[in-house]
Amino acid sequence: MNVDEVLKMADALVFAKTGQHLDDLQQAIARGTLQGKKYSEIAQEKHCNESYVRDVGAKLWQTLSEELGEEVKKSNFRSTIQRWQIDHVTNFAQDVVAISSFNTCGQARQPPDIPNQNPENQVTSNPQQSPTFHHDLSEMPKLGNFYNRTAELELLKTLILTEKAQILTITGMIGMEKTALGIKLVEEIKHEFEYVIWRSLETCPTVAQLQNNLTEIFAEGDNQTSRLPLMKYLQNHRCLIILDDINYLFRRGELAGHYQPKSEDYRSLFKQIKERSHQSCFILMGWEYPREIAQIKHPNTHNLILRGLDTASAHQIIAQQGLEPEANGSRFIDYYQGNPLWLKTVANFMVELGLTVSELLANQPFLLPQDLQDILQQPxxxxxxxxxxxxxxxxxxxxxxxxxxxxxxxxxPSADLLNTLQSLSRRCWLEKTDRLYRMSPVLRQYLG
Structure with a gap:
């Protein structure tokens, strides 16, 4: 493994443990360690105090140690990551062999008899257990450019395929490309499920309408003339159901998680999915997630909040819009939080006006074009x-x-303030670190 590969692996491990990517100093420590540099050299390069670099390094090694289950330190960083990567690949290969030899009922499964068969409709040769893939992705948007979300993608795959999560929520401020991550995830894991169904809730279907739609697909797949309750299908089959634009279920002008009157029944549906025993997974995506999922931590539920892209991916977005990236462009990227849609919008505006990044950096405050204001108006x-x-x-x-x-x-009043802070955090308008609350510069400028 070269330096960049080790760094990517370390970033994924830290993200899996903390939900945060390596920051600039952590990356510098990891890279410097791989290059044989001393803490004093890293400190000099980053213009930091050496003792501070040592403290950050110690916390990084501790995080990796906890995630890997063995001691990681500066002297064995590379070898430990490489050994874990080899073990990970070996275990994965063993799992593939096991899965190909046995189905979930413990019965031997043979390769399909029909050559060149479409995997969407693949049927096994076992006459007693012959699941067919039914993938209704008619409402799934087409995936355009997919930027570096490797750590998030791997985390989601682990939660779904290994930990058998029953409900996952993917949230984040508008523009963070939650849907793109969901599409990429579906493309990579859809053949692990008999049924994969993508539905958008932008039109706010009632629970009855959604359940009728889903059970109709299940009944057709089972060649049944009568339908079973939705939960029976989730128990009998391995299903992946993606509900995009879940934020449209909630009321305007209320704190986060208050359903519209016709959407109230979703509360009991999500509660059932979370608490009942079944072998399926629901993925909910939007600006906010249901309160009944947020209120009580549960081993079958997980929430992933998408943050901004890394600098390299953000530079890629800028270049694709026709804006020439510049060496000092990281400040420009940080201002717009590495938000893909915000960066595309501003970069396109600058290209139309013939502006450069240097000219933008000389301007305070930064640009807030009308197209970006219209985007922010939605949430x-x-x-x-x-x-x-x-x-x-x-x-x-x-x-x-x-x-x-x-x-x-x-x-x-204090009680109202605390409830309001909680709601804004769930809607990703605020970030909390070390008991401090902050707004992004873009949102401050927009609301100022």
């Missing part, structure tokens, strides 16, 4: 008045703000 329309009030207050703060200070300056 803004769902916020409650207390949320808008609190965001307006935070938009005046250049630095992250502590909860103690917020309690002092917010024009609302």
């Amino acid at each position: 803004l329309a769902y916020l409650s008045e207390p949320e808008k009030q609190l965001l307006s207050l935070l938009a005046k703060e250049d630095e992250a703000i502590a909860l103690v200070k917020l309690l002092e300056i917010a024009p609302m």
Whole structure:
């Protein structure tokens, strides 16, 4: 494994443990370690105190140690990652052999008798157990450019295929390309499931309408004249159901997670899927996720919040829009949070006007074109008045703000403030680190 391959593997392991990618200093420590550099050299390159670099390095090795289940330190970093990678591939190969030899009922399974058969309709030769693939992806959008979400993709595949998660939510601010990640995930794992169905909830179908649609597909696949309850199909078959645009189920002008009147029955549906025993998985994608999933941690449920892309992928987006990347463009990327849609929108605007990144960096505040304002207006329309009030207050703060200070300056009772903070965090308008709340520069400019 070369340096970049080891770094990618370390990044994926850290993300799986913490939900965060390696930051710039962690990357520098990992890369410098692989290149045989001392902490003092890394500190000099990053203009940091050596003791601080040592502390960050120690925490990085500890995180990797916890994830790998063995001690990782500066001296064995490369060898440990390489050994884990080899073991991982070996175990995966063994799993493939086991899966190809046995089905879920423990019966031997042979390769299909019919050559060149379409895998979408592949049937095994076992006369007693002959599952057919039924993939209804008619509502799944076409995947365009897919940028580096390797760590997120691997985490989702592990949760679904290894840990057998029953509900996964993929959330994030508008523009983070949640749908693109979902499409890529489906393309890579769809043949692990008998049924794969993608549905958009933008038209707000009722639970009854959704269940009728799903059970109709299941009944046709089972050649049944009468339909069973949805849960029976989820128990009898390995199903992957993707519900995109879930945010359209919720009310505007309320705190996060309040359903529209005709969507209230989704609450009991998601509760059933989470708590009942079955062998299927639901993936919910949108700006926010159901409160009944967020309220109580459950081993069968997981939430992935998408953050901005890495610098290399962001530069790729800029170049594809026709904007010449520049060496100092990382500040431009950071300002727009590495958000793919925001970067595309601003880069396209700059190309139309003939602006360069250097010219943009000389401008304060940065550009906020009308097209980007229209994009931000969509999730803004769902916020409650207390949320808008609190965001307006935070938009005046250049630095992250502590909860103690917020309690002092917010024009609302403490209980209301805490509920509002929780709602804004679930809707990804705020980020919380080390008990500090912050808004992105773009959102501050938009609301300021």
